[in-house]
Amino acid sequence: MPKDFSLMEDSNRSANPSLHQVSDPARRVLLRGAAGASAAALLAPAAGALGGCATPTDPAIASLGRRIGFASVPMPASATDTLTVPPGYTASVLYRWGDPVGVPGAMPAFAPDASNSAAEQALQAGMHHDGMHYFAIEGSSRRGLLALNHEYTDDGLLHPQGMAIWGPEQVAKSIAAHGVSIAEVERKAPGNGWQLARASRYARRITAATPCTIAGPAAGHPLLRTNADPGGTRVLGTLNNCAHGVTPWGTYLSCEENFVFYFEGPVRPDTHQRRWGLQAGGGFFRWHEHEKRFDARLEPNEFNRFGWVVEIDPFDPQSTPIKRTALGRAAHEGAATGQTDDGRVVVYMGEDARFEYIYKFVSRDAVRRGGFKANRELLNHGTLYVAKFEADGSGRWLPLVHGQGPLTAAHGFADQGEVLVKTRQASDLLGATKMDRAEWTAIDPINKEIYVTLTNNSQRGASGQPAVDAANPRAYNTMGHILRWREDGDLDATRFAWTHFVLAGDPANARPGARGNIRGDIFGSPDGLWVDPRGVLWIGTDVSPTALGKGDYARLPNNQMLACDPSTAAAEGGPDIRRFLVGPAGSEVTGSVMTPDLRTLFVNIQHPGESPSERADPANPSRISNWPDGGRPRSATVVITKDDGGVIGS
Template sequence: MKAMKDNAAPREVHGNTFDEVIDQARRRLLQGAGGAAFLGFFASPAALARSLDEPVAASSSLLAAFPRSIPTHSDDRVTVMDGYVVRAILPWGDPLIDFSAYWRPDASSSAEEQARQIGDNHDGMHFFPFGPNGFEQGLLALNHEYTNYEYLFGKEYTEPWTREKAMKAINAHGVSIVHLQRDARSLWRPVIPSRYNRRITGDTPIELTGPVAGHALLRTSADPSGTRVRGTLNNCANGFTPWGTYLTCEENFHNYFGGGSSDPLHQRYGIGKDGGYRWFEVIERFDLRREPNEPNRFGWVVEIDPFDPQSTPKKRTALGRFKHENAAVTLAPDGRVVVYMGDDERFEYLYRFVSHGRYDPANPAANRDLLDAGDLYVARFTADPAADGTRLRGQWILLDKARNPLLAADARLPTQADVLIHARLAGDIVGATRMDRPEWVAIHPVSGEVYVTLTNNDKRKPGEVDAANPRAENRWGQILRWQEAGGDPSADEFAWDLFVLAGNPLAYPKGDPRAGSAAITPENMFNSPDGLGFDAAGRLWILTDGNYSNTGAYQGMGNNQMLVADPNVGLIRRFLVGPSGCEITGLTWSNDGRTMFVNVQHPGEAEGHPRAPRIPPGQDLATFLAAHPTVFSEWPHSQFHELGGGRPRAATLVIEHANGEPVFAAR
């Protein structure tokens, strides 16, 4: 539901946030490299010039196993680089707990059955092996972000609208914990039944922990304690901890509430308009008129123990409330836990959490609540050159009511708990840098350098550009990277630059920022980088969720894709192209590096695709697809016939080298 994904919200703009940045950018405009083309794209000239003009190596030892980019296409199939094989497993609706809740091609499964099946629209995930030498089996923790009603409900679609339908949608959200094992042919398959298999849905009991737990704004009539919430929703990307737990991140939670709200603090998150899911019409807790605090119980990072199916998931409120994309975890030299997080909406912020406690590898039980106490920061990127002249500077601004004078003086956030509940407003007040949709964050396994995808922002105007977000009407996105001072992720200052600006060199001439930076060529061009991950060798994997119209600014780009990059030399190659209407997302590896798992989300979203069906006058596309669910796509069944069809289904790809070599360097 891309229309829901970019819901712009009212915001406060700090008066001095960009003035200095823009002034410096104007004074240091690029010379040459397109001249007039840059007049509408005030940026950090140093960073942008390097990105556009730096030479890119022609070869890379890191990419020796990935010799050349594959072509784009707009077909309804997955293609991968020569020498690799791909399968699909775990499609939406397949049985998970037992075989009684089987896939029904006509989408007639009940809400209760959906709660025992694989959820819909797979997103972030992580593979947890059974021990360091667990090469043959493990647990896959798998997010389910949202669902497409035109495929979820079948021909009857949404009318009449009932509580049963709403509950089916709720149970299609959340997380699946799946026990995977290699079979006699060395193929990964789910183990059913297994004591480990588990669905955590939009209705599962979850504990609220940390400094916000019990706050008045989290109390409802069903939970007067403000410590117990039902469900986790819009589970986008993920993280994992050194102590073996899974982090699932709640993103666009505003979509699920309706009934109206004039509260400006709700509106700052896009809450107030009737949510497109219509749950509020039949379930009281999603009706803002009856339960105005229920939205405050969503927008958190949730910690799950995948190996204990009886454990209660915990929403860790110390990490702040916003539209979380993922949670990238690392350790400071002194053992404190550091978590980097992006808020996926146009003009939103990058955050960092630093725990008060220290990780103790010798005492796993002592680590379980490390995410309940710590400091939350928000990023400011400036155009000041770094000391070595090659990078720019930035700083982390503490979001603490007692220790930040700007927050201390603002009566709208009376306590630290209010700061965490309304982290966006806190970022406004302290003057954080408004980013082009910060999504996944990934940490280099050797250098500790941190990368973030800034997916796109076509609403940014020429007067709003800044060093980190250098293009107006940014339709293609960029990847930014930084290194903390002294290599310490808990340091308050960092140096940064732009790793790559995505763009279209077929549509725009070289030197025009819309063509992308020097690393972008017709052979590897892409738009809207979203998912991001490093393997243990230090290769950067880039997954896209962008425009697949294949026309205009996006001509030649085809369906969404996955690329692999060598961050040392800037070389990028296209490794995979997905089926029609999908997003490529989620990334993890088996413990031996033989297998890469990648998700295909929402195959069959036809709007804007060059192969979209023509619909009769007076019908909308969703209603037409509900009545004709295979007219546009029947992936994965159309490509992998052993998987049931009847309509498009999200699924997990299993990718391996054709000769079985461990080439992916597992983390």
């Protein structure tokens, strides 16, 4: 959705008790009593590599360890419409909104006046690039597939007349600009010579109109049946795809986030609809005016068919995307995936909405050899949990299983399918911890520690809203923070120990709650998150364009990407965080991933500038952008290499 965070969904009115025990923002670790001693032991540095953890196979990479060696990029004094990387690095644009995806025989070029048709847009890069992964072809660091999400559309830029004309063609084009791209990329020339393959047998677009299969415990459930799909197993499209995950068998997990804004609700929504924020006048994208399945007054169950994690096989362009209901329904931000020592899959997921939750899924079965074909059913069976963070630095995973605790028919859950469709209500009943917009999750491949970004929550502690608690310690939290935890044993454990990895902010702020405790380069609103194979943590920020350069963000006029060695946090008073990239005006920096040799970095630059009317608004200079080519701003994938051919960040 448009990045005005004042519009973020805020529908959790459950009576979950607040912990009312505020952690000290000057400290990172909250450890008290016997439970604290246990947590401290769990968070102590691991001795050697832990079983089941991935480690770099290239000796040259392994020898680097987690060290970073680049010089920090200076933060510009005011918003600039450029992309800046450290000295010794080169960045170039690879795949913009509107670029042809590379389907053989179908190569519609981008029209600078945005006059491409809906049919052409369905064969071009969608709008607002977000989560992304590089799938190596035969292990190559010079040829692979980029799978990337297109989160939402800015219809003021998507159409030649903006929103002045609104009809079936405009809705169809907006639908076509959502979803996922699978694009083949190759490094043909020395240096930074990456390019899109002009005709690829793998290339395709998946849009908000592409047929998808519904699988898992909720497939066929009465709450998922519609007039068009009385069986409740097939749905058209995936939308608001934000962050992502990758399975051990080589498929892409695309996460449906703020889907509520695509649906027009009734004047008097029922209890279930209210809990998910559905309301009259809520159809922000106005699709319901010409695509009636998005009118929940006419087809109320269509709304339940979104908010899932979608599995996509990038190597089979004929395959059908699958919505995996066993992973629960939420405003899914991402799906970081790891494995237990016995080979089962664990998926960590945040929910990007105020006062919502953090989840993990543990598969019943272990991964088998044979790729997607051998593991096609694996994500349909397992246990979904929601997190509860205790004040003493410990935590529990609460199972979302029908028949356990209050999750019974007496409390409105007829079966497991209903628990999964109503994941939020089930989490409310279990007393899970309400978070400050939990976004990307990441797993350290060296020691299995898990990270999550909490971007911000300006409503924390406001009148009538939940008070601060141990995991979310700041009222009027404009700056956000990052949590870190380690499971009490393997990744399938039901208890964990947690800490504040860092509280974002600026020490020059007059308001104490916005100063944070960063050691190194300052930032706010952490969002994107990734730990690379050698253990370096990469952080992308997503400050609202309306906040850039103002108030608590007066010294932070652009979004950025930063890197750190997380192992330095305890020994040196906090991680040494360095700024690697500063984005163009008004943009979000997201979706970072590298080739297997770590010598090429792909990054997405989302929503540079905003709609033309907003870009012309002198009261919002931080939104003005013509990046990357002049004229209409276009979200794009950027490729970054080190001039000496070395490992990124070294």
